[in-house]
Amino acid sequence: MSEAWRTRELTEEELDELSATSPAGGFQQTSRFVEMEKASGTQTEIVGLVDEHDRPVAGTLVAYTPGKMGVQGSVWLGPLVDADNPAMVTAMTGALRASAKRHGAISVAAWPGDLYRKYTSDGEPDGQPEAALMENYGNAGWRHEGFTRGYGSIINNWVYVKDLTGLDTPDALLKTYSKNTRRNVKIARNSAVQVRRMDRAELDVFHAICELSSEKQHFQNRDLAYFQRLYDAFGDHADFMVAEIHLDDYLAGWEDKLAKFSRDETRLEKSLQTTKYPEDVERKLKTAKQNVESAHRRIADAKQRIERDGHVVPAAVGLFIWHERELVYYSSGSDERYAKFYAPTALQHEMMSRAIARGLNRYNFYGISGIFDDPSDPGRGVLEFKQGFNGYVEELPGQFTLPVSKLRFAALQAAHKVLGR
Structure with a gap:
């Protein structure tokens, strides 16, 4: 009473x-x-x-x-x-x-x-x-x-959530994603993307990468002092994470692929001289030649990136805050020059995997605009990225x-x- x-x-x-x-x-x-x-x-x-x-x-x-x-x-x-x-x-x-x-x-x-109300991933009322x-x-x-839509200046009224109940391994988690998101996780894994926790001395790098995204998406980034205060106050309850591309490993991987593709090309050219099925061999040879050309382009691109950006490049960052009830994806940024390496996707998969390991059932992707029917909405890209992980929506x-x-x-x-x- x-x-x-x-x-x-x-x-x-x-x-x-x-x-x-x-x-x-x-x-x-x-x-x-x-x-x-x-x-x-x-x-x-x-x-x-x-x-x-x-x-x-x-x-x-x-x-x-x-x-x-x-x-x-x-x-x-x-x-x-x-x-x-x-x-x-x-x-x-x-x-x-x-x-x-x-x-x-x-x-x-x-x-x-x-x-206040729950919705499906596509914004349909669910209750x-x-x-x-x-x-x-x-x-x-x-x-x-x-009630409002769009991003709040203080608190977001719309959040995207992933239910982790019943998922006990990273592979089980991966199977719940959309086809494209599963593919992107694998591309990142095969592109020498590695995820690690950042030290306090690296917060200037974290802030700079967040600044790249704030300029692109037209929102106000928090200042460096804010992130420093949060780091100091939250300690192990906050993970400032970075997804880095190890370009030396990426280059070596494509050099190995080039060697394999070249061997395939040589073998098929020899086979073409004796085969009873030239059309089938010619088709395979065409694919092998395309693979060789693609590998050469990737190798040249990797060498240019190394010369320009160095051997290890921070491509995406994220701030993740732990709570007994959930893990919150609170703030982030990425370098669009490395978009095809899918570093942000690697970050999400890594941190959801860590949440599962800690026994959490709720992963909070945090804010979305709450606008689902306008392809030109500025928040569309953020929404579609989060939808790829197959969660649901909460309106506060x-x-x-x-x-x-x-x-x-x-x-x-x-x-x-x-x-x-």
Whole structure:
């Protein structure tokens, strides 16, 4: 019963325990994220509800940042509360309102991590929307800012997820992908692409490659200091990964193939002189000659790349964050000059394989635009890449706003209208 709940500040350890067991728990609601926010100078508080035994039953990290009109609170992928329990949502809302008043905040914005609606990989609804969640937040005093599509500037409302349940080996995982994605994994494997974890001293390389993708896809890359803070705060819970092409090995592989193709060509030319089936041999000889030509082109290309870029080239990077409930593919970048080596695909397969090895059943590809019927949508390429791994889509409820200081909040809303926001 709600009267048994009491409000108090939770410890970082209690937040971690709550996050690990919550159906909507995520890395943004952990002590590691608290430390990251503190490192940036942000004021934080961990607000919670406890039962009669002083055990946390709900809670959230809330961050307070100054704005032009005053302090505002933010709850990222929280609060961790049973959204189907109206009394608990109301009690948690009261705790957040009290916290905001202590910090002199105008309002609190929250982006709950709860599932609003599930969809198939192609964007077809797969179940009913969670109406109770919306009703309970509304009745507790939150204003919903509307359902949106496209990439959110703060939290993505649409995420792509791969269910790893029942998959126990990388080969079993590979079989679940689309035909093209399976092929791309094999191409990367045969193209001397190797995946490894990066050190802190290499974060400038990570950032630079992310910058390449941000320029191409027209989004704002995070600064280097952000990634450094995250590396320091999350430690082993965050893997900055790089997929590198070892061009010496790639060149050697094609030189071996050239030798084989050349032997095939010589053998078939000799066979053509004595065979009773010249048409069949001529067809095979034509293929062998094409293979020889292709190998020569690949060898010449590899030598040019080595001369231009060096012997080991970072072709794709990804930031992967571990949580008890899931592995999140949080940030990435790639060098388009090496697109045909399929380094990003190799990264995904490697990290999903590691998630399986750790016993996780959920791999979160993170944001998509939520637009499935427009081939010209800027997010189309990202969507199709993730669809190749055969997952499903989750729509989150989006932003809720809790007014705290009604007069200042009304003034802020009026200012936004004047500015056309």
